[in-house]
Amino acid sequence: MKYTLGSFIVLALMLVISGCSSKGGSMDSGAGIEDKGTGADGGAVTSGAAGGSDYSSYSLTDPNSPLSRRVIYFEYDSAEITDSDQELLVMHASYLVGNPDQSITLEGHTDERGSREYNIALGDRRALSVQRIMELNGVAAEQITIVSYGEEKAAAEGHSDAAWRLNRRVELVY
Amino acid sequence: MTKIVKLLILACMFIAAHASAALTIEITQGMEGAIPIAVVPLGWRGTGAAAPENIAAIIAADLNRSGRFESLPDRDLVAHPVTAEQVKFQNWRMLNVDNLVIGQLEETTAGQYSVQFELFDVFRGKRLTGATIPAPARDLRRVAHYISDLIYETLTGERGAFNTQIAYVTSSGNSKNKSYTLLVADSDGYSPQTILTSKQPLMSPSWSPDGRQIAYVSFENKTAEIYIQEVLSGSRRKLASFKGINGAPTWSPDGRELALTLSRDGNPEIYVMANDGGDLRRLTNSAAIDTEPVWAPDGKRIVFTSDRGGSAQLYRVSVTGGPAQRLTFDGKYNAGADISPDGRKLAMVHGEGGRYRIAVLDLDSGLLRILTDGQLDESPSFSPNGSMIIYATGAGNREVLSAVSVDGRFRQRLSLQAGNVREPVWSPFGK
Numbered sequence: 001m002k003y004t005l006g007s008f009i010v011l012a013l014m015l016v017i018s019g020c021s022s023k024g025g026s027m028d029s030g031a032g033i034e035d036k037g038t039g040a041d042g043g044a045v046t047s048g049a050a051g052g053s054d055y056s057s058y059s060l061t062d063p064n065s066p067l068s069r070r071v072i073y074f075e076y077d078s079a080e081i082t083d084s085d086q087e088l089l090v091m092h093a094s095y096l097v098g099n100p101d102q103s104i105t106l107e108g109h110t111d112e113r114g115s116r117e118y119n120i121a122l123g124d125r126r127a128l129s130v131q132r133i134m135e136l137n138g139v140a141a142e143q144i145t146i147v148s149y150g151e152e153k154a155a156a157e158g159h160s161d162a163a164w165r166l167n168r169r170v171e172l173v174y
Numbered sequence: 175m176t177k178i179v180k181l182l183i184l185a186c187m188f189i190a191a192h193a194s195a196a197l198t199i200e201i202t203q204g205m206e207g208a209i210p211i212a213v214v215p216l217g218w219r220g221t222g223a224a225a226p227e228n229i230a231a232i233i234a235a236d237l238n239r240s241g242r243f244e245s246l247p248d249r250d251l252v253a254h255p256v257t258a259e260q261v262k263f264q265n266w267r268m269l270n271v272d273n274l275v276i277g278q279l280e281e282t283t284a285g286q287y288s289v290q291f292e293l294f295d296v297f298r299g300k301r302l303t304g305a306t307i308p309a310p311a312r313d314l315r316r317v318a319h320y321i322s323d324l325i326y327e328t329l330t331g332e333r334g335a336f337n338t339q340i341a342y343v344t345s346s347g348n349s350k351n352k353s354y355t356l357l358v359a360d361s362d363g364y365s366p367q368t369i370l371t372s373k374q375p376l377m378s379p380s381w382s383p384d385g386r387q388i389a390y391v392s393f394e395n396k397t398a399e400i401y402i403q404e405v406l407s408g409s410r411r412k413l414a415s416f417k418g419i420n421g422a423p424t425w426s427p428d429g430r431e432l433a434l435t436l437s438r439d440g441n442p443e444i445y446v447m448a449n450d451g452g453d454l455r456r457l458t459n460s461a462a463i464d465t466e467p468v469w470a471p472d473g474k475r476i477v478f479t480s481d482r483g484g485s486a487q488l489y490r491v492s493v494t495g496g497p498a499q500r501l502t503f504d505g506k507y508n509a510g511a512d513i514s515p516d517g518r519k520l521a522m523v524h525g526e527g528g529r530y531r532i533a534v535l536d537l538d539s540g541l542l543r544i545l546t547d548g549q550l551d552e553s554p555s556f557s558p559n560g561s562m563i564i565y566a567t568g569a570g571n572r573e574v575l576s577a578v579s580v581d582g583r584f585r586q587r588l589s590l591q592a593g594n595v596r597e598p599v600w601s602p603f604g605k
Contacts, residue, residue: 077485105396113530115510115523115552116597117378117422117435118479118486120398121442121463124419128440147397148419152375154349159550159568 055091056098060174066091070172079125086133092172093137105173106130108148111164116150123148130170200587208244211237212266213275217256220281227314229279229289236322236336241584246271258292266296273329286310289317293325303328315364335557336361339601340564341379341388346593356390358405363588369408380424385602389423389432400434413451422466426473433467433476444478446493457495466510471517479509488522502535504542510552514560521554521563532565545582555599566596
């Protein structure tokens, strides 16, 4: 339940921000996150404006769409999701809510350090973190499939910090 | 600490006929105090000009690989006796050879052979053991390993583990187009047999106690599933494909049950099920990761990895459930355990200071000893006689297998000519 409050805040923020701008307008995450208190306040009142944060008609194939970002990264041995990644996940959640026939697979991955089955469990934990945020934002459980590949499917080869950073990830696969 | 001698025997003679898939073995750290032994090339009586296998070379290599023996190089052999009457012990005493192996390979009928050997104590001038073993051509390597086992047991008092196999996983190709294989090879890396090939990851092979079946995890259906496959026939069945993780299968010592990791209830937990997939029961119940179960040899307790204390450590729980007891306290990360055949030692991946090495915990004394010096060592597996641990390690940009003696003094490397090798598991003793 670690992410409950955080994701509601982000959701509320999204409502406020998108309420002020037309669809597809600026999504300046930096400014939004700094204003958490006010955003949460306003969001509680203006929840009716949800239509404004609707990403359901965004394209999954347009490389310029915010939905084209489909990988989020993690710290070592951690499943914690950063604020900006939460924001991204809320956009994907909005798309899925608006397209209930669309399903998504959340693939959890880890870097190569440590034992392989532990890494399967760690990749699963990361995918579950993402799933939780999506479900809190209205995505139906039936739309989401989780699979953890642990360290078995590295995105970057090599044994460096740089490679490891790219491998600790959850991939959103439509 | 004993002074370590570098032997660096590049074992060209180990390269099998099917060289592309064979593992080559390199002894990277030898042991002072290894027992000197002479293995004389066997006499040959048959239709061909040369014997179909160099039995003596296989035996000598086996004994060298144990770290306990150092065989005399062929060029230093002062004589080539075939029968006991031809042995002049004083010649071998002068070479400071403690023991001598001689014998004969005979073709009895077409394609059928008889292998005869004798082991002598050179200083006492006494025959210690010997045997005559009939075999078809395809079994000659196995007979050589069997003789190595007899010699090893006679001289050390400990059962040999040469006539055994290892299962392992390889991967090749780039991240866009990978191929994974599950193989079984003799313990010296020879005669590798592919038992499964997949475009998706294969993981966590585990031998049944009778050595006839291997359980493993396959992602061939884009999700983790556990299969059990007959090693010889290749026939297989799906054991577990619940929602979420189906991982880390290991057999109970009596072969009737498997422990495994499932996340079907939302979180990775340890379960036990019958080998036909029935009688599922859950052993752990924590919000943390619980995985990598292994059975104690008495079948009554299971050691597993959990991060319930904040980081991955090893715990032990009764197979009937109940509270778990933490076993490891040294180091930030201890995971992926294997239990020695006598149940008194745990091998594990030990992470400390950014390095992941293989360590052994003595359960009686509580002492932890680091055995390897890699950066990313993993997947330790005890030999069935408990004397060696095989594990996966990095070499340059590749993954290779290494084996280390349980006291850490002797090390060897097994590598494929190409591709990555990992997750070695040593078979039980042959039946």
